[in-house]
Amino acid sequence: MSRRPRVLILSAYDAGSHRRWREQLVASQPDFEWQTLTLPPRFFRWRIRGNALSWLNEPQLQEPWDLLVVTSMVDLASLKSFQPQLSATPVLLYMHENQFAYPDSGDQHGSIDPQMVNLYSAVVADRVVFNSEWNRQSFLAGGTALLAKMPDAVPGGLMASLAEKSVVLPVPIDDRLYVRRGQALNFKTPHLLWNHRWEYDKSPDRLYLLLNGLREAGQAFRLSVVGEQFRNQPREFQTIQAAFKDELVHWGFLSTRSEYDQLLQSADVVISTAVHDFQGLSMIEAMASGCLALAPDRLAYPEYVPENQRYRSFKDHPEAEAGAAVDTLIRLMAQRATTSPPDLWRLSRLREEYQGVLMGLLSRHQQTGGTE
Numbered sequence: 001m002s003r004r005p006r007v008l009i010l011s012a013y014d015a016g017s018h019r020r021w022r023e024q025l026v027a028s029q030p031d032f033e034w035q036t037l038t039l040p041p042r043f044f045r046w047r048i049r050g051n052a053l054s055w056l057n058e059p060q061l062q063e064p065w066d067l068l069v070v071t072s073m074v075d076l077a078s079l080k081s082f083q084p085q086l087s088a089t090p091v092l093l094y095m096h097e098n099q100f101a102y103p104d105s106g107d108q109h110g111s112i113d114p115q116m117v118n119l120y121s122a123v124v125a126d127r128v129v130f131n132s133e134w135n136r137q138s139f140l141a142g143g144t145a146l147l148a149k150m151p152d153a154v155p156g157g158l159m160a161s162l163a164e165k166s167v168v169l170p171v172p173i174d175d176r177l178y179v180r181r182g183q184a185l186n187f188k189t190p191h192l193l194w195n196h197r198w199e200y201d202k203s204p205d206r207l208y209l210l211l212n213g214l215r216e217a218g219q220a221f222r223l224s225v226v227g228e229q230f231r232n233q234p235r236e237f238q239t240i241q242a243a244f245k246d247e248l249v250h251w252g253f254l255s256t257r258s259e260y261d262q263l264l265q266s267a268d269v270v271i272s273t274a275v276h277d278f279q280g281l282s283m284i285e286a287m288a289s290g291c292l293a294l295a296p297d298r299l300a301y302p303e304y305v306p307e308n309q310r311y312r313s314f315k316d317h318p319e320a321e322a323g324a325a326v327d328t329l330i331r332l333m334a335q336r337a338t339t340s341p342p343d344l345w346r347l348s349r350l351r352e353e354y355q356g357v358l359m360g361l362l363s364r365h366q367q368t369g370g371t372e
Contacts, residue, residue: 004033005066005362012051013073015041016228017281018096021171025069028172028351032067032358035060048099048114052078065089067362072096076121090365092357093125095135096171097278100142102201112146119143123158127361128166131279132300136168169354171281172347173288177261181290185268187333189220191249193267193291195282196274198229204236206273209322211244219330224250224263227282264289269329274299275315284342292339294329296321304342308332 009022018041026034037060039051052075055061061083068086070076072095080086099114118139122128130136144159192211196202207225214221223244225237229252241251254260264270270286272295277283279300287293287304295301297310311328314321343349 004031005358006064007032007034007067007069007358008060008063008065009034009036010051010055010068010070010074010079011036011038012071012075013041013044013047014038017171018071018073020281021094021096022069022071024172024174024347025354028347029355029358031355037061045111045114048073048117049075051075052082055079056082061086067092067358067365069094069358070121070125072098072118072121074121075117076124077117080124090126090361091124092361093121093128095122095128095130095139098135098139098142100146101135101138101278102276115142115146119146122162122166126165126365127357128162129169129357130166131168131170132303133168134300134303135278136163136166140166167357169350169357170279170284170345172350172354173281173284173342173345175346175348177264177285177288178341178343178346179265179289181265183266185290185292185336185339187268187336189222190268190329190333191222191224191266192294193263193270193286194223194225194227194273195263195270195286196227196272196277198227198233198237200234201274201276202227203273203275203318204234204240206318206322206325207271208236208240208243209318210271210273210325211240213322213326214329217326217330219326219333221247222249223247224267226250226252226254226260226263229253261289264291267291269294269332271325272296272301273325277301280304284345287339288341288345290339290341292332292337294325294332296325304345306340308337309340 011018011022037058039047039054068089068091070091070093076091076093099118140159140163147154194207250263264286268291270283270291270293272283277299283293283295284304293305293309295305295310296313298313301310312324
């Protein structure tokens with residue numbers, strides 16, 4: 001192909017991590033000509049079920065494309081049926097998350113529609129890419145469990161075929177974040193960083209139990225709690241702010257990326273208490289910047305957090321889990337543990353893997369004459 005391949009990215013729920021990923025992908029792959037279609041990250045149920053309808057009269061979808069790259073919120077099956085001119089265009093589906101593995105907040109309206117959108121999109125896509133092996137396995141297990149509940153007429157071998165065309169390619173970490181620390185880790189009074197979305201699935205209640213356990217054990221610490229905030233926040237954040245006001249270094253959302261990068265480089269231990277995290281970008285970025293990690297032994301964390309920095313997971317027993325986290329942190333401080341930058345997640349390494357997947361789809365499509 002003498003010209004650069006034309007690739008259209010569709011992001012149906014362009015939240016922060018989705019936007020960051022697509023912008024990084026475009027910037028790191030100059031051999032392709034990129035265009036983008038996005039929808040704002042609000043009205044979740046309308047977005048995941050209605051995005052193909054929202055784009056029904058979109059002029060860009062009438063243009064010829066060599067490849068579509070769509071995110072996990074895109075209703076690909078409906079999109080292709082509404083846009084028959086795209087029927088032969090190969091598609092890479094990037095699964096930032098899957099709707100089978102979200103924990104129930106107690107506020108959701110019960111429906112399998114979001115899960116079916118994910119499942120149908122994976123069936124239609126030519127290649128399904130997950131950001132972690134845990135994401136991939138939870139999708140495959142969730143899809144298998146859902147189909148097992150259906151009364152009849154379930155196609156045999158469906159999930160096996162989806163597993164066969166799926167791969168894992170994490171969201172890369174910019175190389176600029178891999179820096180040599182200007183100061184040694186503080187093992188006496190570590191600066192603890194909790195840097196996640198302020199939502200229930202990141203379990204601020206477990207963070208409170210952990211911090212309280214450290215105080216009771218006599219382990220001194222300083223604390224920064226930062227991250228994206230929303231109108232409705234778990235009440236535990238107010239409790240933490242009041243209870244640990246004397247230990248606080250930073251609280252709330254940092255307005256600039258440079259401020260956040262400085263915080264990553266000044267913290268000693270990055271903490272997760274999450275019950276849901278498909279990759280854990282905030283953890284990986286902090287580890288790249290020289291932090292030790294303290295994370296539960298579940299989700300995607302075993303893929304990059306060293307074993308000695310993972311505490312035992314008691315998902316249904318927060319108090320026991322907090323105790324395990326306290327013991328692990330105190331041990332790491334006593335042993336003066338060494339950091340472990342996640343080098344396999346560097347953009348400079350993953351750039352070629354992304355290029356290989358994209359070019360492989362184009363090449364296979366050309367060889368088959370677009371009949372796959």
